[in-house]
Amino acid sequence: MSEERSPAGAVASLEVKSTWTRRHVLDLDDFSRAEIEAVMETAGAMTEVLGREVPRVPALRGRTIVTLFYEASTRTRASFELAAKALGADVINIAASGSSVQKGESLYDTVRTLQAVGAQMLVMRHASSGAPYLVARHVEMNVINGGDGWHAHPTQGLLDIYTMRSHLGDLRGRRVVIVGDIAHSRVARSNIWGLTNLGADVVVCAPPTLLPFGMRPDGAPAEPLALPRVTVETDLDRAVEGADVVMALRLQLERMTAGLLPSLREYARLYQVNEERLARARPGALVMHPGPMNEGVEISPAVARSLQSTIEEQVTNGVAVRMAVLYLLARGKA
Amino acid sequence: MGAKTVLTREDIRRAVGRIAHEILERNRGLDGVVLVGMRTRGVPLAARLAAAIQEFEGQAVPVGTLDIGLYRDDIPAMELRPQIKPTELPTDIHGKRVVLVDDVLYTGRSIRAALDALIDFGRPASIQLAVLVDRGHRELPIRPDYVGKNIPTALGEDVQVLLEETDGLDEVLVEAALSAAEGTGEGER
Numbered sequence: 001m002s003e004e005r006s007p008a009g010a011v012a013s014l015e016v017k018s019t020w021t022r023r024h025v026l027d028l029d030d031f032s033r034a035e036i037e038a039v040m041e042t043a044g045a046m047t048e049v050l051g052r053e054v055p056r057v058p059a060l061r062g063r064t065i066v067t068l069f070y071e072a073s074t075r076t077r078a079s080f081e082l083a084a085k086a087l088g089a090d091v092i093n094i095a096a097s098g099s100s101v102q103k104g105e106s107l108y109d110t111v112r113t114l115q116a117v118g119a120q121m122l123v124m125r126h127a128s129s130g131a132p133y134l135v136a137r138h139v140e141m142n143v144i145n146g147g148d149g150w151h152a153h154p155t156q157g158l159l160d161i162y163t164m165r166s167h168l169g170d171l172r173g174r175r176v177v178i179v180g181d182i183a184h185s186r187v188a189r190s191n192i193w194g195l196t197n198l199g200a201d202v203v204v205c206a207p208p209t210l211l212p213f214g215m216r217p218d219g220a221p222a223e224p225l226a227l228p229r230v231t232v233e234t235d236l237d238r239a240v241e242g243a244d245v246v247m248a249l250r251l252q253l254e255r256m257t258a259g260l261l262p263s264l265r266e267y268a269r270l271y272q273v274n275e276e277r278l279a280r281a282r283p284g285a286l287v288m289h290p291g292p293m294n295e296g297v298e299i300s301p302a303v304a305r306s307l308q309s310t311i312e313e314q315v316t317n318g319v320a321v322r323m324a325v326l327y328l329l330a331r332g333k334a
Numbered sequence: 335m336g337a338k339t340v341l342t343r344e345d346i347r348r349a350v351g352r353i354a355h356e357i358l359e360r361n362r363g364l365d366g367v368v369l370v371g372m373r374t375r376g377v378p379l380a381a382r383l384a385a386a387i388q389e390f391e392g393q394a395v396p397v398g399t400l401d402i403g404l405y406r407d408d409i410p411a412m413e414l415r416p417q418i419k420p421t422e423l424p425t426d427i428h429g430k431r432v433v434l435v436d437d438v439l440y441t442g443r444s445i446r447a448a449l450d451a452l453i454d455f456g457r458p459a460s461i462q463l464a465v466l467v468d469r470g471h472r473e474l475p476i477r478p479d480y481v482g483k484n485i486p487t488a489l490g491e492d493v494q495v496l497l498e499e500t501d502g503l504d505e506v507l508v509e510a511a512l513s514a515a516e517g518t519g520e521g522e523r
Contacts, residue, residue: 059404
């Protein structure tokens with residue numbers, strides 16, 4: 001969207017008006033470019049709030065936000081909680097262990113109960129891909145996907161985009177290399193949707209066994225790939241050539257059934273983002289990682305702590321981006 | 335139907351000049367004075383006041399920008415336009431004389447939000463309010479310290495402030511009750 005204003009501001013504001021009407025944030029596959037821009041711009045204002053001595057505004061005062069996590073999480077859950085509190089909302093955190101889920105309560109009953117208790121927004125993480133979609137169909141609450149199986153992690157995608165843009169500006173034509181366990185990565189999928197939408201040149205790099213079906217270079221199964229077109233590369237040295245961003249993903253050992261990799265050592269030798277490889281990227285290229293890291297496996301400790309690394313910045317930006325998402329959802333609700 | 339011009343380019347120029355003089359008079363100079371423009375059209379107005387003050391006094395006055403989006407009490411009712419931008423204050427406002435600048439004073443709710451927002455940044459010695467147009471119909475006990483022009487309006491009427499910087503020309507218009515199609519109605523401003 002250009003920043004142009006029409007003489008009376010009328011047309012411009014109409015255009016903006018139509019940009020945010022969504023009730024849920026489940027993935028980035030259905031986000032328009034204007035919606036991504038709305039999140040980016042709002043997150044910029046939230047960054048200012050977070051820089052204040054008392055980082056708190058009353059925008060969502062009186063609203064109740066529940067985080068419901070069926071899977072372990074440090075940064076996402078903490079990040080959403082801080083975001084909600086910085087906006088003045090009340091937050092209830094529920095982990096599956098320790099809740100009635102352990103007594104066998106179904107997902108459906110759990111979320112209906114949370115709604116009945118008075119929650120207006122639900123942030124959820126679930127091991128099953130698609131779980132938040134099921135929930136969104138059955139509740140009045142705004143639903144935000146905090147990660148579902150291998151499928152999507154939209155706020156991570158948004159915060160990665162926000163971080164890249166704060167360093168690189170416009171992402172059109174920028175070479176973004178995502179390396180590692182693409183097959184099991186919801187972070188990779190959400191990033192691919194968001195980044196291709198903004199015109200970035202996305203390259204995914206992994207051993208064939210860690211690429212999603214349909215991306216495998218041997219052209220294996222013919223099932224249609226439910227992702228936008230990206231460049232696929234199995235050689236990391238080639239992939240990194242001229243990159244503006246190198247994003248390493250965590251090797252998701254817990255999601256991996258045996259037999260995908262010969263050994264961790266071999267994986268590290270061929271696919272670790274280290275100083276030598278990074279030297280092939282554009283000078284000053286950003287090194288990103290969604291965390292948590294297996295240092296010495298997908299990323300070398302030296303690179304993870306280098307000046308080029310935005311890993312901690314990503315965590316900080318995560319709070320601002322999640323504030324933006326919460327605020328926009330609350331506000332779109334008439 | 336037709337919009338009536340209530341302030342021309344020249345009228346706006348004179349009003350800004352007069353308010354600049356009043357700010358100087360009232361504060362006996364510029365000691366501790368900070369101008370803070372409220373988005374959107376308060377921002378260019380604050381810049382113009384600062385330029386006028388610079389011209390009269392030969393001294394620069396700090397200018398900041400305030401976004402009240404996160405402090406409004408009418409989130410659900412308001413238009414869907416989701417734009418909020420950062421607040422930028424040039425100095426610590428603690429102990430300062432802050433002059434809030436906005437284009438139109440109407441219900442007073444935006445000013446209420448602006449006061450909350452400002453006070454989150456510190457404790458100014460005083461907060462004064464400068465507006466280009468006061469159109470009446472206050473819903474809160476808020477009054478301006480400096481007014482470009484008082485324009486009595488009916489509730490259904492719409493006051494449009496157009497400024498060179500944001501709209502390409504300087505003019506203030508009053509439009510008779512808009513057709514139902516574009517009824518942002520009361521509450522806005």
